[in-house]
Amino acid sequence: MEYIILDKRLDYDGSQISSLWAYNLADVQADSIIAFRGGCDVKAEHMIDLEDKKQGDLIFSTDMVHFIIEHFDSTDLKLVYARQRLFTALVAELLSGYGNAIVRRGDDLFVEGKKLTVSIASTSAVSQKIHFGINVVHDHYGSLEDIGISGSEVAGLMEKIVMLYYNEFADIEEDLRKSRPLDVI
Amino acid sequence: MEYIILDKRLDYDGSQISSLWAYNLADVQADSIIAFRGGCDVKAEHMIDLEDKKQGDLIFSTDMVHFIIEHFDSTDLKLVYARQRLFTALVAELLSGYGNAIVRRGDDLFVEGKKLTVSIASTSAVSQKIHFGINVVHDHYGSLEDIGISGSEVAGLMEKIVMLYYNEFADIEEDLRKSRPLDVI
Amino acid sequence: MEYIILDKRLDYDGSQISSLWAYNLADVQADSIIAFRGGCDVKAEHMIDLEDKKQGDLIFSTDMVHFIIEHFDSTDLKLVYARQRLFTALVAELLSGYGNAIVRRGDDLFVEGKKLTVSIASTSAVSQKIHFGINVVHDHYGSLEDIGISGSEVAGLMEKIVMLYYNEFADIEEDLRKSRPLDVI
Amino acid sequence: MEYIILDKRLDYDGSQISSLWAYNLADVQADSIIAFRGGCDVKAEHMIDLEDKKQGDLIFSTDMVHFIIEHFDSTDLKLVYARQRLFTALVAELLSGYGNAIVRRGDDLFVEGKKLTVSIASTSAVSQKIHFGINVVHDHYGSLEDIGISGSEVAGLMEKIVMLYYNEFADIEEDLRKSRPLDVI
Amino acid sequence: MEYIILDKRLDYDGSQISSLWAYNLADVQADSIIAFRGGCDVKAEHMIDLEDKKQGDLIFSTDMVHFIIEHFDSTDLKLVYARQRLFTALVAELLSGYGNAIVRRGDDLFVEGKKLTVSIASTSAVSQKIHFGINVVHDHYGSLEDIGISGSEVAGLMEKIVMLYYNEFADIEEDLRKSRPLDVI
């Protein structure tokens, strides 16, 4: 697995959830997690979650940190959803350390009752992908600012989150290689 | 998915991790999570984690709450390990609400630097299973007592944990049924 | 699994075989079988069976009962085809009870040598689906009318078929959760 | 796929459900269906269905026709169970042609309210298998005799059933090779 | 598995890598390998290898022998890539018999340091496919001419390669049907 934290600002418009985006961007030929900072304005044509699409939901924010995960080891929807929930829990664990109560409901995080994040997961015929975005500042929704994270701390947080998933994934891959099959009653 | 909280005390000896244990115990013919309270003394022949077996690790505790999860939807090792980590994170989130800092490292939880839990996951040809045990009291390791959970609160905690996983699983199963496949670059 | 029998008439034009149609129609976030009554006029762009497409087959009927099945548990072509054949056999068993000899050949049913049904099965990256349509009346092909089913009996038949598959699926899911793995010679 | 109808009598004792039995018996290196005639007396150690094992069910008959199916294309429990139900339905269709009403419930067939058949399906790490047995004569249960099939007709029936599954399987394998993937809403 | 060697010349433009091309061309409803001779000029819209697409690589040759393989047994990317490498090795083995040193690097073959072949593999939701092309003559790249294969020998070579893969595949399918599952430490 490779990880990249982009220096330059990039707006998430939904095209980044496409399979092989990492290869196209940076010639990545591995499973990967890529973080970047930028606005969020998802075009209807790129909406993966039909609920958003039906409701004409605006997925809009002027400043977010984004995480794009791609795995090529299977195209099992159940696996990518379990990984998405696990990623969400990792972020919750980290943010909880900043003093504010962070509440996780499914793939959403809340601070002081305000929604802090957006996320989606799905598969194509060649890979599985997760997008996870966290508001840096926001007028109505929750944001890192509400948690007391701002300025240069934002970049530090991006790196911490990337490393959390990177290490968790490596740890899982190791653990499953020392387990005997189950007996059966 | 079904859930059961056993009334009677039951010691975990490693045989409960076998596939179809839930059917044998209670005629369960569904994916399931079953909780019970009892000691923990795993015989070498039932050790699934080769690391424990090699090191001759004693997996021993006089009083634990145990959770046994079984899924029949695939026999993918990667999926059961992702689910095990997610379950661990769910328990961490819940216990963190009791005031003590709970630290998760992989599939282990710690309180005040003391290991609080044991866990294993694996598959047979017919199902995937997870065992997760939490010390209720312990002389050397961490325990629910250290967190301030004792007496009748233990039974309440068992139910809360069972419902957390039950609801998270149901929520995931619903979410993956409204996602469009990914585009490709 | 959920089942729905639509009250209002709906023509099958091939778009209903698309993945996530059930979610779009009725917010269904489960495996599902949905029945409705209406004409059948499949546009070439929606033809899944290349044989029909190559031959420029008209798939046309003015009045049919339609069944749309969607499963999200895997995207295995072999599984959805086995399920399609099983569904076809279930319908044959039911219709045989009305007195006329019903002949099944693959995924087709015949009454008095006349083709009574159309069916297709396939997968996308996120789900597997089956369409099965039965002529209610038809000038050239076989129809429920030929079997003596008409008027309000048609709605009753739709419900019976939906429940047959719903119950068979539930029964299979239970049965596979009590079987030990095979020994090997 | 290969098919074999054994000339010599062979009692089913449960060992024939083991993976690779066909190779061991007759050097079969293909998916296969093998039919033979003989008694049925399943030892507890070979019982695959835990329900039978728990209840200490005697699976006993002095004269049955047996069908053993093995597929190596996957080890998916859901697929072998769908195939088992389809096989059961094929047999029901055939036997219904002999004049008696044959009722199918899951993987069981009944004639005049009496159970006519036994069946089990499961997987190992290398293959999926189905056993299906039909009483030829029986004092208490249903039998081919009750349907009016006896003497040399029994051998003919064995061949018809073998060919039904053989052809159905070939037909499915062809059909799934002309279907386009589904669109998505 | 079926094999076809086309009599008439056909240029490879990238459309032949599409799933179900064999069915569309020749009503093939089986796994297949199809060989034909013709130019190679892949349009950008049909480029499967993103590296070629990014670099605006011209995949161009006036005279090649082409092999198109399609399997429907799974849509596992890892399996189709292992098969592609194996196919490449089979061709290398055969061409090495003509006297020139043939060097294989991944899915490419070289003669006298000059690239002799192009290849790609991928999956859709319904099948896995491989394209493999060998220059017959070429001004800059390696070609069969360099190896001393020309005239009517080219058709003979096409048949040999087709039969090599056909027989290797059949042999593998047989071998995997006589192997017991592994023990575990």
Next chain:
Amino acid sequence: MEYIILDKRLDYDGSQISSLWAYNLADVQADSIIAFRGGCDVKAEHMIDLEDKKQGDLIFSTDMVHFIIEHFDSTDLKLVYARQRLFTALVAELLSGYGNAIVRRGDDLFVEGKKLTVSIASTSAVSQKIHFGINVVHDHYGSLEDIGISGSEVAGLMEKIVMLYYNEFADIEEDLRKSRPLDVI
């Protein structure tokens, strides 16, 4: 993937084909290829190939180089067999460079008409494994000695073979991460 070349001599008795042998031997928690030198004397209880077992074949050699490959990415028999054939072809390519004609038939290599190698592949519920052994010296069968490889060259060959597979596997894993899904006709 990790690779290890054992310094000390080790006889292959069939136990090394068991899943998790690499973990037990050297705490390897990754996909791996491990090479060692020693005799070969497979006990009947460890015979994976039923053909050998049925024929009471002695798999015996006093001096071989052995390669043990383990992958945890799936338990698909088809994938491990494709990998076994590819590994065999890699060895053939390498040995062919030493001047003697090496003939590959399936998973066997021959030199001067004499069988040079033994190999088996299979899966358990947790991993897939390959054993491949090459005679160093042999009275009746082919050996590295026949090819002119002896003394310290044997250790060099072991390393070359290990690196060939290691690099081929890495190359495949990269290649499959830049391929777009297939179009469909």
